[in-house]
Amino acid sequence: MHELFAENQAFRANGRLWIEGPADRFLGIGRLELLERIQATGSISKAAKEMGMSYKKAWDLVSSMNAQARQPLVGAHAGGAHGGGATLTEAGAAAVAEFQAMQARFAQFLADETTRLYQ
Amino acid sequence: MHELFAENQAFRANGRLWIEGPADRFLGIGRLELLERIQATGSISKAAKEMGMSYKKAWDLVSSMNAQARQPLVGAHAGGAHGGGATLTEAGAAAVAEFQAMQARFAQFLADETTRLYQ
């Protein structure tokens, strides 16, 4: 394949990976990062702000994930001590861990394919 | 992970794969199909029509690929016997073959990951 490319060896394999259900996307790289930041901040709105995403969009994503999973991945409540908050459920933490592992295997796949481009 | 999903086992790993250069995407599943159809029909406009794509978009894609490759992947000429036409160059045929192989490995990766979701 390297024979095909213009001089500099800056070509590489890249891609996107996700898990999808019958109706909708379930988990992808963006949703993963959102879950990670909800875990870190204890808040959907803080997580959204960190990612430069509107609260509404973040909430829609959380809603989609919770609707598709057998158990909700995120637990949230309005009002109270600091206005409310959100936390990852046990199921949410498990989903994060498993999709991180899947992402890691995908990164290795992409690295292998990039290597193969030049061998 | 299966513990997480709602009843029916309709969840699966899915994704997109492509080769990118320093400035732009070089080859993806859409560009691959376009090249295959150019090879089959001998025409950019026929290939575009088969894919429900405007000629302009198809031509832009061909132009992008030709610009990034050391040798053009598609040779085209206007006028003549049947108005003109386009064919895959030797480099184009090689690119198609190699990216098809990469796609096949990716399909296997996705199948493995989908299996893993339920094991």
Added chain:
DNA sequence: GAGCGTTATGTTTCGGCGAATATAACGCTG
């Protein structure tokens, strides 16, 4: 009970990308 920051949800606005349209040139055929 007023204030705060959050969750929760609907409505409106906007920008970018693809689609559609337009035009020219090419070179064989009849």
Added chain:
DNA sequence: CAGCGTTATATTCGCCGAAACATAACGCTC
């Protein structure tokens, strides 16, 4: 030399998905 189907390229139009905006409710604190 008129006609055809194609390549080649610029410009305009339209739509849809994302972003922005708006509003309500919640429950703790002071």
